[in-house]
Amino acid sequence: xxxxxxxxxGTRDFLPQxxxxxxxxxxxxxxxxKMHGFAPIETPSFELSSTLMGKxxxxxxxxxxxxxxxxxxxxxxxxxxxxxxNLPRFAxxxxxxxxxxxxxxxxxxxxxxxxxxxxxxxxxYQIQAVWRADRPQHGRYQEFFQCDADVVGSDSLLxxxxxxxxxxxxxxxxxxxxxxxxxNNRKILTGIAELIGESGKLVDIVVAIDQLxxxxxxxxxxxxxxxxxxxxxxxxxxxxxxxxxxxxxxxxKIAVFLSESKIGLKGVEELRNIFSLLDxxxxxxxxxxxxxxxxxxxxxxxxxxxxxxxxxxKMGSICGGGRYDDLTGLFGLKDLSGVGISFGxxxxxxxxxxxxxxxxxxxEGLTVLFVNFGEKESEIALKLxxxxxxxxxxxxxxxxxxxxxxxxxxxxxxxxxxxxxxxEEEMKLGKIILKNMExxxxxxxxxASFINYFKTxx
RNA sequence: GAGGUUGUAGCUCAGUUGGUUAGAGCGUCGGUUUGUGGUACCGAAGGUCGCGGGUUCGAGACCCGUCUCCCUCCCCA
Numbered sequence: 001x002x003x004x005x006x007x008x009x010g011t012r013d014f015l016p017q018x019x020x021x022x023x024x025x026x027x028x029x030x031x032x033x034k035m036h037g038f039a040p041i042e043t044p045s046f047e048l049s050s051t052l053m054g055k056x057x058x059x060x061x062x063x064x065x066x067x068x069x070x071x072x073x074x075x076x077x078x079x080x081x082x083x084x085x086n087l088p089r090f091a092x093x094x095x096x097x098x099x100x101x102x103x104x105x106x107x108x109x110x111x112x113x114x115x116x117x118x119x120x121x122x123x124x125y126q127i128q129a130v131w132r133a134d135r136p137q138h139g140r141y142q143e144f145f146q147c148d149a150d151v152v153g154s155d156s157l158l159x160x161x162x163x164x165x166x167x168x169x170x171x172x173x174x175x176x177x178x179x180x181x182x183x184n185n186r187k188i189l190t191g192i193a194e195l196i197g198e199s200g201k202l203v204d205i206v207v208a209i210d211q212l213x214x215x216x217x218x219x220x221x222x223x224x225x226x227x228x229x230x231x232x233x234x235x236x237x238x239x240x241x242x243x244x245x246x247x248x249x250x251x252x253k254i255a256v257f258l259s260e261s262k263i264g265l266k267g268v269e270e271l272r273n274i275f276s277l278l279d280x281x282x283x284x285x286x287x288x289x290x291x292x293x294x295x296x297x298x299x300x301x302x303x304x305x306x307x308x309x310x311x312x313x314k315m316g317s318i319c320g321g322g323r324y325d326d327l328t329g330l331f332g333l334k335d336l337s338g339v340g341i342s343f344g345x346x347x348x349x350x351x352x353x354x355x356x357x358x359x360x361x362x363x364e365g366l367t368v369l370f371v372n373f374g375e376k377e378s379e380i381a382l383k384l385x386x387x388x389x390x391x392x393x394x395x396x397x398x399x400x401x402x403x404x405x406x407x408x409x410x411x412x413x414x415x416x417x418x419x420x421x422x423x424e425e426e427m428k429l430g431k432i433i434l435k436n437m438e439x440x441x442x443x444x445x446x447x448a449s450f451i452n453y454f455k456t457x458x
Numbered sequence: 459g460a461g462g463u464u465g466u467a468g469c470u471c472a473g474u475u476g477g478u479u480a481g482a483g484c485g486u487c488g489g490u491u492u493g494u495g496g497u498a499c500c501g502a503a504g505g506u507c508g509c510g511g512g513u514u515c516g517a518g519a520c521c522c523g524u525c526u527c528c529c530u531c532c533c534c535a
Contacts, residue, residue, distance in 0.1 A: 006526080009525095009526070009527085056533095056534095057533090059459090059532070059533055059534095060533080060534095062459065062533095063459095063533075063534085102534095102535090130535085132533095132534075132535090134533075134534075135459085135532095136527085136528085137528080137529070137530090138528080138529080139535080140533095140534075140535080141535085144535065145535090146535065147535095207532095207533095296534085315535095316534065316535070317534075317535065318535070319535075320534080320535065342535065343535080344534090344535030345535080346535070347535055348535090371493090371494090373493085403492070403493090403494095404492095404493050404494055404495090405492090405493090405494065405495070406495095407494090407495085408494055408495035408496090409494095409495050409496085410495085411495065412495040412496050413495085413496090416495095419494085419495085421493080421494080423493060424493090425493085433493095435494075435495090437495070437496080438496095440494090440495085440496090442494090
């Protein structure tokens with residue numbers, strides 16, 4: 001039976017041109033990471049389920065791709081769990097491995113496991129695929145690449161500063177029409193919950209506030225009511241929905257609001273220090289915005305939270321990040337603070353494509369193609385190809401002596417810049433016809449000037 | 459995981475209230491005196507109409523199921 005070839009939903013194939021464009025994105029990000037002293041690491045594409053499960057909140061577990069046990073292990077399936085309708089336990093009995101959901105949690109595992117081999121503060125970057133069993137949508141895939149940079153082993157706000165600089169440096173290189181780095185601090189959110197007497201419902205409050213720009217003030221209030229937040233608390237929290245002004249002014253207002261919350265004030269203090277550092281390096285304040293509604297669901301963040309949005313496109317966040325004080329604690333290494341950011345390469349790709357911002361040179365093809373006229377002629381071509389490559393000129397000899405029409409069409413389709421023609425006549429003369437595929441111009445030249453031609457034009 | 463939408467040639471799509479051999483453009487391949495591509499002209503190949511069932515004398519069109527695409531929500535890059 002013939003099956004129509006297809007790939008799983010939320011995945012994509014990449015043609016040579018796509019790969020060239022993706023590599024451009026990866027290379028740009030890598031070069032900035034490297035410039036700031038981050039070193040690359042890699043971790044396996046799958047981890048033990050126990051490493052990943054429970055690290056991303058209730059919703060997160062649902063989105064983790066599980067890997068089914070194979071062979072004899074399948075017999076360990078917990079059928080009683082299935083009978084009792086306990087699907088999570090049943091799933092755990094069937095699967096002990098899972099595809100990684102992000103790069104941060106595997107990195108925390110990595111740091112704990114290799115703590116004696118690392119020098120702290122440890123700065124690493126990591127560019128690898130991650131998988132989420134999410135429903136695919138615009139800018140949302142089941143397999144996509146994250147480009148992470150994290151610093152662990154330092155609670156200095158200079159780390160936050162550096163990561164903001166990296167956001168700016170990378171995104172500026174892509175020539176986006178505009179972007180905004182949103183920043184908030186989890187401690188401020190904790191302080192708010194504490195102050196209105198609903199500390200136990202931090203997550204519910206955070207999730208509701210996060211939707212302010214989407215569902216509006218009324219929507220958030222309804223949401224809070226649904227979650228059982230007291231009406232007194234809801235009244236108390238309302239002034240926060242109308243925060244206006246510069247980053248500094250908003251921070252001042254929130255500081256007044258949080259004057260009775262120690263942890264809340266700590267968060268304000270941290271943000272003030274970050275803004276002050278940004279001032280000192282004359283960072284462009286236009287692109288950074290303190291946003292009290294920025295929450296991010298990932299429940300391991302404890303300090304700064306980042307999110308970046310591109311202007312003029314309909315797309316979710318293109319970057320995220322934040323500080324986590326106790327992520328490695330989950331794997332048995334206490335008191336190690338980390339902070340990191342992640343670039344969504346695939347979303348950046350979609351935006352650059354939509355806005356036609358990829359550099360032209362990425363689509364340039366082969367420099368020289370030698371037309372093949374037969375055994376004797378191609379021997380000369382093969383020798384010349386060796387000389388060209390010795391001079392770092394990319395070239396190839398067409399593999400078989402088809403009609404020239406075919407070979408030229410091939411050259412045209414490949415986007416070849418020059419075609420070298422060595423047929424019977426040229427062989428007799430000891431010369432080469434060099435044809436410029438763009439202009440159609442042909443020049444008869446000897447071997448020395450042929451090699452030289454590329455040396456000088458390059 | 460909840461809701462909505464889509465599915466006809468490699469791609470983008472036509473296909474009247476169910477009625478003969480399902481069409482177009484682009485692309486592919488071949489040709490236009492065999493040493494010249496990208497333009498032009500001529501010609502050809504290519505579809506069990508997503509898949510499975512049902513209604514009907516008859517289904518690409520109607521009904522049910524299923525998968526997929528895209529969208530909204532949840533969440534996120």
